[in-house]
Amino acid sequence: MNEQDDNAFEMRSRALFQDSVEGLDMRIRSRLTQARSVALEGAASRRPWLFGWKMWTPAAGVTAAAILGVALMVGSPFGHHPATMTDAQSNFEDLDLLASSDEGSADAMEMLQDDIDFYDFADKAANPGPAA
Amino acid sequence: MGRFDTLNTAWMVWDNPAPAPEGAVLEYTRELEKFLAEVERRAFRMAQVALRDPDDALDVVQDAMIKLTRSYASRPSAEWRPLFYRILENGIRDLQRRRTVRKRVMTWLPGPKEDPDHEAQDPLENVADAAPAIPDRLMQAQAMQQLEQSLRALPGRQREAFMLRNFEGMDVAETAKTMGCSEGSVKTHYSRAVHALRAQLGEVW
Numbered sequence: 105m106n107e108q109d110d111n112a113f114e115m116r117s118r119a120l121f122q123d124s125v126e127g128l129d130m131r132i133r134s135r136l137t138q139a140r141s142v143a144l145e146g147a148a149s150r151r152p153w154l155f156g157w158k159m160w161t162p163a164a165g166v167t168a169a170a171i172l173g174v175a176l177m178v179g180s181p182f183g184h185h186p187a188t189m190t191d192a193q194s195n196f197e198d199l200d201l202l203a204s205s206d207e208g209s210a211d212a213m214e215m216l217q218d219d220i221d222f223y224d225f226a227d228k229a230a231n232p233g234p235a236a
Numbered sequence: 237m238g239r240f241d242t243l244n245t246a247w248m249v250w251d252n253p254a255p256a257p258e259g260a261v262l263e264y265t266r267e268l269e270k271f272l273a274e275v276e277r278r279a280f281r282m283a284q285v286a287l288r289d290p291d292d293a294l295d296v297v298q299d300a301m302i303k304l305t306r307s308y309a310s311r312p313s314a315e316w317r318p319l320f321y322r323i324l325e326n327g328i329r330d331l332q333r334r335r336t337v338r339k340r341v342m343t344w345l346p347g348p349k350e351d352p353d354h355e356a357q358d359p360l361e362n363v364a365d366a367a368p369a370i371p372d373r374l375m376q377a378q379a380m381q382q383l384e385q386s387l388r389a390l391p392g393r394q395r396e397a398f399m400l401r402n403f404e405g406m407d408v409a410e411t412a413k414t415m416g417c418s419e420g421s422v423k424t425h426y427s428r429a430v431h432a433l434r435a436q437l438g439e440v441w
Contacts, residue, residue: 117403125278128277128280128281136294147268
């Protein structure tokens with residue numbers, strides 16, 4: 105198997121693939137056009153996300169830990185006011201609400217992403233870079 | 237805080253942003269449409285090679301289009317292609333994982349075994365063809381079918397590298413960006429893919 109054979113193989117497979125793309129039937133072509141229209145409908149109306157949400161998962165973990173810390177402080181007997189059983193219960197209900205969002209829930213992630221986008225936007229406004 | 241005196245002021249501007257100039261939105265929507273129209277058929281075929289089922293392939297392509305337009309439309313257009321294909325490949329991999337799980341579950345269930353991948357061979361496919369002369373078109377279709385089967389048998393990363401470099405025509409750097417690995421890894425995956433495919437398909441293919 106030499107390099108020349110490899111090149112011939114690559115060219116042949118590319119040509120075959122291209123033929124198969126051009127030979128797609130009308131049903132598939134039409135469904136692809138529909139899919140494109142659906143995707144583009146959302147493009148103009150949404151605020152751009154800075155990055156994918158997965159990139160921010162570690163930040164979400166830190167935020168959740170911070171919220172937990174604050175909640176425990178407020179609910180503890182060392183806080184500014186003596187915590188009652190009702191206060192503590194309410195704090196845990198809040199935590200439960202935060203934690204009960206499905207992993208991967210679009211709403212929860214969207215809210216998180218909005219906040220992250222906002223802080224990036226505020227940071228860029230505070231430190232404007234050189235004009236492009 | 238620069239432009240904003242307080243964080244509250246920044247939040248107010250964020251919550252009520254000045255609308256993007258209509259012309260700009262129209263411009264990038266038009267560019268996006270052009271980009272998607274250009275890649276959609278190849279993307280569909282690549283998804284179909286990996287997944288076999290055309291409806292599944294359509295679903296992952298549509299998902300990739302939606303994710304790209306919703307999350308990355310404002311990114312420079314040069315970044316769209318690697319982003320789009322990375323989203324597409326993630327979708328393909330997710331679906332393949334779900335199928336594997338489903339297959340495992342099915343083997344534990346009593347009753348007649350359903351093939352969730354529709355992988356069962358059609359007996360007619362194994363019947364020898366009596367026609368001596370096969371038209372070129374049919375020969376090409378058969379050759380492509382053999383190539384698809386061999387591609388499906390490759391490890392995922394090799395298949396991905398081969399399709400992006402060979403079918404989509406990406407250079408090594410763009411493929412590396414799409415696959416999220418080094419250029420050296422792309423070269424290795426691609427070279428292994430070519431040799432494995434040639435070994436599987438034989439010299440006569």
